[in-house]
Amino acid sequence: MKVFYFIFVLILIATSSMSVPAQLDSLLKEVKTAKSDTAKLRSLMLVTEFCDIPDIEKYSNQCIELADKLLQSDQWNKTDVLFAKSTAINNLGFMYHVYSDYNEAIQQYEECIEIYKEIEDTLGISRGYNNIAMVYKDAGDTEKAIEFLSQAFKVASETGDYELHNITLTNFSNIYTQQGELDKAIEYLYKAIKLQEDHDDSRGLGHTYTTLASLFHSQQDFDQALVYCEKAVEKGLEANDYDVLGSAYNNLGFVYDLMGDDSLALLNYSISLNYREEVNDLKGIAETYSNLGSYFMDLGDTTKGIEYIEESVVLREKIGNQEGLGNSYQKLAGYYLDKGDINRALDYGEKSFEIAMKIGYTEDIENSALVLSKIYMKLNRFEEAYKMHVLYLEKRDMLFNKENQKKIIEQQVDYEYAKKHLADSLNTAKTLEIAELEKTYKQEQLDKANQRNAAMLIGMLLLIAVVIMAFFAYQNKRRSEKTISLQKLKVEEQKHLLEESNKEIMDSINYAHRIQTAILPSSEHFNKLLPNSFVLYKPKDIVAGDFYWLEEVENKVIFAAADCTGHGVPGAMVSVICSNALxxxxxxxxLTDPGKLLDRTRELVIQTLSKSGDEVKDGMDISLCQLNGKKLAWAGANNPLWLIKKGSREILEIKANKQPVGVYADPKPFDTHMVDLDEGDTIYVFSDGYHDQFGGGKGKKLKTTNFKKLLTENNHLNMEEVKFKLDEFFESWRGEFEQLDDVCIIGVRV
Incomplete structure (x- = not known):
């Protein structure tokens, strides 16, 4: 059956009407052979409609120049000449729009609107508002886009013009799709479907079904995506519209590709390409090339895959399709990242991200941010990697969230219910008419039978009553069973969604953990620079706000234990910023002087955190040491330094400045303290997580008193044994209580 269907499609393509290139050639001949200026003007106007985008400027200018010449004479119909001129200007606006020259595009469209007003073409005015709205959409100015679209909708509603009403509804959907507000996008698409069904518009329905299919597969609802793809194909065949069929088959290929059905994916991509090549749809051809590139790369045929993607780039650069270029660049970035060519990956990744941010399309920003995050990770640019990953999560959640899914399903149910309700109403009317006829007939029969059938009738009525009672009892039972079954299915579905959501959250947290782990010094590096030392690091969650830090410069070892605002993912994000600043x-x-080092770090942290434009009070508490032989320089922000001299059972404490490394009401320079050390002296720097822990059987804080006692009692042990004792005591003290905060302790023996 599938083979027959494929053959039928190819026959349909082969028997098509005159192609676009043939029409264009015919029109260009008419321009050269036209016997009058008005005939030449008409042909030039149509050429601007059919020519390739790079040729629009040449032919539009010729058309405008001829129109201006004709307008100087009174012998021509002014309205017809102005209409031809406005068409050429409109196509110039389209060209500038494609090339992302948004200011010039708006200027051309505004000039069009002025001409439409002069010739009182209200439909043209509405089209102009629509065009300007789409320019603002692509420029990322959603507010302006909706403003002009509302004007277009008002004019379309007043005139009752179907085409404009339909286009405006579709454009509203495009804007809300770009913003990731899929529930609103689908609301307008269903309004468009209702309008298209009322006007029996197969072509319009085909396009709308294709768009709906894209939205459903973006939500990973492949079953619904296939339903609407097949509806789009059906409508495309009804209308014999190759544009609809090219898009519908491309979408079918994409959905089958996502579902892992390689043979059906390739079949549908091939059919799509045939349709799109037949009408010289360069934008569509580039889209299918790009999809075929991904298809072959997923199969492991990277050579063929890259060929298709690079061909899509050539076409998209030719026609100035910025959104498509961003998509192709993103795929090339991913390819070169996997190949290990990081520089080329970075080049394509940043190009893709720049285009995505310029256009403002949520899904494109999501995809390009994810690739850039991975590239920055490879380049050890951890702060940038983290920011990109956070942006990726934000955009992904905007597109694929449970509220969106719920509203989409509600929109679909409302639409299907409205259709069913209409059908049921018609059926009910017919049923009532039949019932009335039957009632009349039965009454006539009863009159003829008189009293001799009375007993039989009563018996039948009693029987019917019993049957009805039994039927309703059965229905109630079925309804109860169905309700229980639906509730069970709903619980199972919610469980599944919750599991999926938890998995995504854990994947994101684990990714953040990888980024944070990458900024922490390795145990080998720590032992090399500070051989007689330990680090006890116990994050409360998978990622932490606490971190430890180590660098060597000019034979000076600089190390610190830091505690950033918060814990978990928010704390980890701040820790990456603070670590990079250090x-x-x-x-x-x-800088090696601890006080000056903290002063400069504070400036960098405030500078980074203030980029959001909001008042940011995040920062860190820190205890920072610079060790040069037996000379110790130290500075602290809220967290002290503890020193145990060799053979002593007392702790010497150097207090920190009472201010954080971050925004503070009355900031002062950090003090640097100099300490002479002897061999066997022990230094401790730490965050507050250890001594703030609740436990001990009665739920009390461990406190610094117990912490100090533990250190002095075990000072005779080597550093690894001290670490073991600290960890053992902490877990024993905590018992069944939840860990309150991150824990970070560094011990160094001279």
Whole structure:
């Protein structure tokens, strides 16, 4: 059956009417052979409609020049000449729009609207508003787009013009899709479907069904996506519209590709390509090339895959399709990332991201941010990787969230219910008419039978009553069973959605963990620079706000234990920023004095966190040491330094400045303290997570008193044994209580 269907499609393509290139050639001949200026003007106007985008400017200018010449004479119909001129200007606007020259596009469309007003073409005015709205959409100015679209909708409603009403509804859907508001997008699509059904518009329905299919597969609802793809094909065949069929088969191929059905994916991509090549749909051809590229790369045929993607780039650059280019660049970035060619991956990744941000399309930003995050990770640009990953999560959640899915399903149910209700109403009317006829006939029969059938009638009525009672009892039972079954299915579905959501959250947290782990010094590096030391690091969650830090410069070892605002993912994000600021201050700016180092780090942290434009109060508490032989320089922000001299059972404490590394009401320079050390002295720097822990059987805080006692009692042990004792005591104290905060302790013996 599938083979027959494929052959039928190919026959349909082969028997098509005159192609676009043939029409264009015919029109160009008419321009050359036209016997009058008005005939030439008409042909030039049509050429601007059919020519390739790079040729629009040449032919439009010729058309405008001829129109202006004719307008100087009174012998021509002014309205017809102005209409031809406005068509050429409109196509110029379209060209500038495609090339992303948004200001010039708006200027051309506004000039069109002025001409439409002069010739009182209200439909043209509405079209102009629609066009300007779409320019603002692509420029990322949603507010302006909706403003002009509302004007277009008002004019279309007043005139009652179906085409404009339909286009405006579709454009509203496009804007809300771009913003990731899929429930609103689908609401307008269903309004468009209702309008198209009322006007028996197979072509319009085909396009709308294709768009709906795209929205459903973006939500991973492949069953519904296939339903609407097949509806689009059906309508495309009804209308014999190759544009609809090219898009519908491309979408079918894409859905089958996502579902892993390779043979059906390739079959539908091939059919789509045939249709699109037949009408010289360069934008569509580039889209199918791009999809075929991904298809072959997924199969492992990277050579063929890259060929298709690069061909899509050539076409998209030719026609100035910026959104498509961003998509192709993103795929090339992913390919070169997997291949290990990081520089080329970065080049394509940043190009893709720049285009996505310029256009503002949510799904494109999501995809390009994910690829860039992975590229920055490979380049050890961890702060940028983290920011990109956060942006990716934000855009992904905007598109694929449970509220969106719920509203989409509600829109679909409302639409299907409305259709069913209409059908049921018609059936009910017919049923009532039949019932009335039957009632009349039975009454006549009863009159003829008189009293001799009375007993039989009563018996039948009693029987019917019993049957009805039994039927309703059965229905109630079925309804109860169905309700229970539906509730069970709903619980199972919610369980599945919750499991999927939890998995996605855990994947994101694990990714953040990888980024944070990458900024922490390795145990090998720590032991190399501080051989007689330990780090006890116990994050409360998978990722932490606490971190430890280590660098060496000019034979000076600089290390710190830091506690950033919060814990978990928010704390981890701040820790990446603070760690990078410390590293930059030491490695790039060569600061080694602890006080000055914290002063500069504070400036960098405030500068980074203030980029959002909001008042940000995040920062860190830190205890920072610079060790040069037996000379110790130290500075602290809220967290102290503890020192145990060799053979002593007392802790010497150097207090920190009472201010964080971050925004503070009355900031002061951090003090640097100098300490002479002897061999066997032990230094401790730490966050507050250890001594703030609740437990001990009665739910009390561990407190610094117990912490100090534990350190002094075990000071005779080597550093690994001290670490073991600290960890053992902490877990024993915590017992069944939840860990309150992140824990970070560094111990160094001279």
């Amino acid at each position: 590293t930059k201050s030491v490695i790039e700016e060569k």
